[in-house]
Amino acid sequence: MYVRRLAALAACAMFIVSACNTGTPAASGGTASGGTGAGCTVGVSWNNYSQERWKKADEPAMQKAIAAKGGKYIRADANDKAEQQTTDIANLINQGAKVLIVLAKDSEAIKPAIADATAKGIKVIAYDRLIEDANTFYITFDNKKVGTLMAETLIKLVPKGNYAVILGAETDPNSAFLRSGMTEAGIPKLNEMNAAGIKVVFEKNTDNWDTTNAKNNMEQALNANANKIDAVLSENDSMATGVVQALSAVGLKIPVSGQDGDTAALNRVAKGEQAVSVWKNAFALGQTAGDVAMQLCGGTALNAVKAPGDLPAAAAPASLNAAEFETPGKNKVQSIILTPTAITKENLKDTIDAGWITKDAACAGAAAGSTPACG
Numbered sequence: 311m312y313v314r315r316l317a318a319l320a321a322c323a324m325f326i327v328s329a330c331n332t333g334t335p336a337a338s339g340g341t342a343s344g345g346t347g348a349g350c351t352v353g354v355s356w357n358n359y360s361q362e363r364w365k366k367a368d369e370p371a372m373q374k375a376i377a378a379k380g381g382k383y384i385r386a387d388a389n390d391k392a393e394q395q396t397t398d399i400a401n402l403i404n405q406g407a408k409v410l411i412v413l414a415k416d417s418e419a420i421k422p423a424i425a426d427a428t429a430k431g432i433k434v435i436a437y438d439r440l441i442e443d444a445n446t447f448y449i450t451f452d453n454k455k456v457g458t459l460m461a462e463t464l465i466k467l468v469p470k471g472n473y474a475v476i477l478g479a480e481t482d483p484n485s486a487f488l489r490s491g492m493t494e495a496g497i498p499k500l501n502e503m504n505a506a507g508i509k510v511v512f513e514k515n516t517d518n519w520d521t522t523n524a525k526n527n528m529e530q531a532l533n534a535n536a537n538k539i540d541a542v543l544s545e546n547d548s549m550a551t552g553v554v555q556a557l558s559a560v561g562l563k564i565p566v567s568g569q570d571g572d573t574a575a576l577n578r579v580a581k582g583e584q585a586v587s588v589w590k591n592a593f594a595l596g597q598t599a600g601d602v603a604m605q606l607c608g609g610t611a612l613n614a615v616k617a618p619g620d621l622p623a624a625a626a627p628a629s630l631n632a633a634e635f636e637t638p639g640k641n642k643v644q645s646i647i648l649t650p651t652a653i654t655k656e657n658l659k660d661t662i663d664a665g666w667i668t669k670d671a672a673c674a675g676a677a678a679g680s681t682p683a684c685g
Contacts, residue, residue, distance in 0.1 A: 347607030348380030352600070353407030355398050357415035357439075358518075359387040361548065362572050364413075367592035367666070368438075368599075372411065375600025375618070381607060383600075390518055392419040399423040403432055409603045411435045416481045417442060433606040437599055440483040442637055447612050448645035449599050451590040451625075453484045457491025457545075459652040460567035463586040464541045465496060467565045470507025471540030473497065474531040476524050476553055478545040480515040483638065488545045488569075497543065511535050516549055525552030532560055542566045547575035547587055554583055571653060571661055573671050579658055580676040580684055589653045589661060594625035598646055612644040622664065624651050659683035 354372065356364055373383045384405055386398035392415045400423070402410060410432055414420045420441060424434055428445045436446045464473075475492070478485035496504055503509040512531035516523045524544065531539060537560050544550040550568035557564060565585035568575050570592075578584035601618045615632040625648050627633075635645035653661055662669050662683055673684035 347604040347609075349382075350380075350408050350604065350607030351382045351384060351406045352376050352409050352411065352603045352607065353399075353402030353405065354383065354385040354411045354437075355395055355402060355413065356385060356387045357395065357413045358390040359385075360389075363570055363592045368596040371593045371596030372600040372603075375597045376604060379601070379604040381600075381604050388415050390415060392416040395420060396423045399427060403427060403430060407432065409433045409435065409606045411437045411599050411603055412441065412446075413437045414439045414441055414482075417483055418481065433603075433612075435599055435603060435606075436643070438484075438595065440487075440637060440643075442483075442639040442641055444641045444643055446643055447602060447606070447615065447632070448635055448643045448647075449595065449602060450484075450645070451595065451648045451650045453487035454491035454494070456569050456588045456590070456650045457488035457493075458495045459491075459588050459650060460488070460543055460545075460569065460586060461492040461495035461497050463652055463654060464543060464565050464567055465506075465508070467585055468508075468541040472509055472511045472535060472538055474528065474535075474539050474542045475500075475510055475513040476527055476531075476542060476544040476549050477513065477515045478519045478549070479517060482519070485515065485545060486638070492543060511539065516545075519546055519549055521548050521552040523552070524549035525556045528553045528556035529559075532556060532562075537562065540564055544568050546570055547572035547584075550575055550578070550584055550587075554578065569650070571666060573667055576653065576658065576661060576667050576672050577674055577676075579653060579655060580673050580681045582655070582677075582680065585654065587653050589651045589666070590648070591622055591625040591651070591664065591666070593664075593666075594621045594648055597621065598648065602646065615644065615646070617646045617648075621648070624660070625649055655681045655683075 376383045388395035395415050424443050434446045436448045438450050498504045500510050500513040514527045542553050544553045547568035547570045550566050567586050569588035571587050571589035575587040598617050602615050605615050617630045627648050632644045635643050661667050676684045
């Protein structure tokens with residue numbers, strides 16, 4: 311009887327331990343545990359929270375998705391300082407974060423902090439910017455496609471002539487992804503001309519993707535080429551702001567690209583001051599990150615993660631299932647890659663209909679009848 315009682319108690323103890331372990335994250339490549347992640351703390355490390363879209367779209371969508379599954383959201387802002395982001399990640403872990411969403415300031419400098427988090431059993435989502443670590447889960451838009459859409463739009467408007475390429479930060483892998491997409495669309499290398507007659511006469515990276523730094527780069531491009539530039543491929547909207555300022559100062563109004571769908575950029579599109587802003591629906595990206603974070607909190611394996619099924623059709627990935635992504639460093643990471651949209655005068659209304667921007671903000675100062683969305 312005594313032996314039977316001990317056996318029963320041991321079986322019960324094993325059952326309890328098993329039940330307690332259902333919320334432990336599964337190893338990469340394993341199967342999903344099916345846990346809900348309720349009560350889990352998700353820590354978000356922003357590289358620089360001052361950029362418009364983070365507070366406007368990405369963060370609110372993350373918070374909503376995390377709260378919907380019973381999680382808690384905490385965040386830190388590195389204010390564009392790589393060392394501060396390393397400290398922030400340690401602080402988020404100390405505050406109880408079980409999953410980290412990291413928008414990396416410097417993809418190389420962040421690696422030791424990511425390795426430390428992984429060693430502590432913390433799951434890491436590389437958000438919008440790649441981190442070269444096989445243990446991370448990568449969530450972004452198709453950045454190569456973003457570059458392709460920029461280039462295709464400008465090539466239709468300026469099929470031959472002198473192009474300037476204002477690249478993003480050299481420390482951000484997205485800058486190279488975007489440039490590779492432009493190359494695939496037919497934009498040649500610096501100082502080369504393609505068969506159609508497009509020549510890249512200036513190309514330079516821009517520290518921090520900063521507006522003022524981009525303006526300085528554009529001024530260099532103009533000075534070096536006696537203002538003879540016919541189109542500018544700027545890799546995002548905040549840099550496009552500086553580009554347009556530099557062009558305006560010398561009386562040039564030429565096609566300029568950008569991305570992010572910033573308010574000022576979409577207004578420039580309406581007014582004909584910017585040819586295209588490739589819109590990455592950040593509501594969808596933030597929702598995906600928050601949802602994936604809670605899946606990981608609940609023990610879902612990296613390769614068993616799924617994108618939310620209710621994402622807007624225009625932004626949805628090709629498949630809801632996580633897919634393997636091979637990085638430039640030959641790491642293989644699990645990923646969800648959403649779809650971007652090129653916004654021009656013709657389809658500016660899409661951003662208004664989605665609630666991304668108001669008609670008044672988009673159309674302020676636009677000439678009557680010049681843009682369908684503005685009436």
